[in-house]
Amino acid sequence: MWRIIHQFGSPPWVYRFCDRVIPWLLPLTAVALIVGSAWGLLFAPTDYKQGDSYRIIYIHVPAAVVSLAGYYIMAFAGLVSLVWRIKLADLAMRAAAPIGAAFTAVALITGAIWGKPTWGAWWVWDARVTSMLILFFLYVGVIALFEAYDNKTIAARACAILSLVGTVNIPIIYKSVDWWYSLHQPASIKFTGSSAIDASMLYPLLGMIVAFYALFALLMMLNLKQSLTSEYAQSNWLIKRITT
């Protein structure tokens, strides 16, 4: 058990792990994304009230779900890097930040595009939308904070603390539509009881959520591999790995 966890702290092992997983994950993600979007955009029925404009849900909700989960991954990596001082955890934290920021941006932009025909406004400062914008700033803040320090050890520590403090925002985003009056509707997918979304629309949505998780994992591994390459450019194990 401990051996497996320790392996994830070893850069050569993780590099090899990524190399082995990516050839499988890449086609799987592509297939899941193509099948999910075709199912959601072409075959799922139209909505009784919104017509076809609801179909943006197949991009918006998966992007939002993964941007929240991605933050926990970033913050957990930050905690590990802060407490155990493992270089790889620090790299993983920084690898997650731009990907999470991109997913958050996608959720915000698709939400605005949906909001105009549905609500009648591109942007409303309601609790859900605003807390989601704060999430975007937290991701961007981690990237900017790291670049702001010359001493990268201190930079990594500051980023880890910022990402840990920011975790309080995640339950706020998730529960904002229940705690306060907001324009954003409450969750349609419910973990307990029956969902407020019809099964014929729910299954392609769940498919797209799985596809977006796979996409996050894939981008994370590619990003991590890239930062390992630049970080250990002078190391024997990497030179040996690339040249043979």
Add this chain to the structure above:
Amino acid sequence: MHPKRKQRLILALVVVVLSSATIGLITYALSGNINLFYSPSEVAAGEAPVDRQIRVGGMVVEGSVERASDRLETRFAVTDYAHVITVSYDGILPDLFAEGEGVVATGFLGRDGTVTATEVLAKHDENYMPPEVAEALENARATAVQP
């Protein structure tokens, strides 16, 4: 665990717990400002300021929408099923505006208790279903009502 790491772990967790508690208390204290709109009950209780821009949200009462024949002006009643407030609006309503649907109106609360809106937004609910299912539900409800 190494005592130094243990100390760092405890410190990190204390930072998380304390900052969460701080932000939690601040948001709790400001929850009146975080709410996007006042409910008709809050307006009826006098919690909403008069002659200042506010938002009022609720359901559009069935059969309450009156449209002027020569202008865009519309009057409708908004309810939270406890109190009702009248809103008048001179502008284009969003496509999803309908009787029995959620709505958020921005405007000024007059002394007579009606809101003169400058913007009306449709509040969509969390229900998604194909038109056939909606129709079937409607039929089932209609037959259930008739004994």
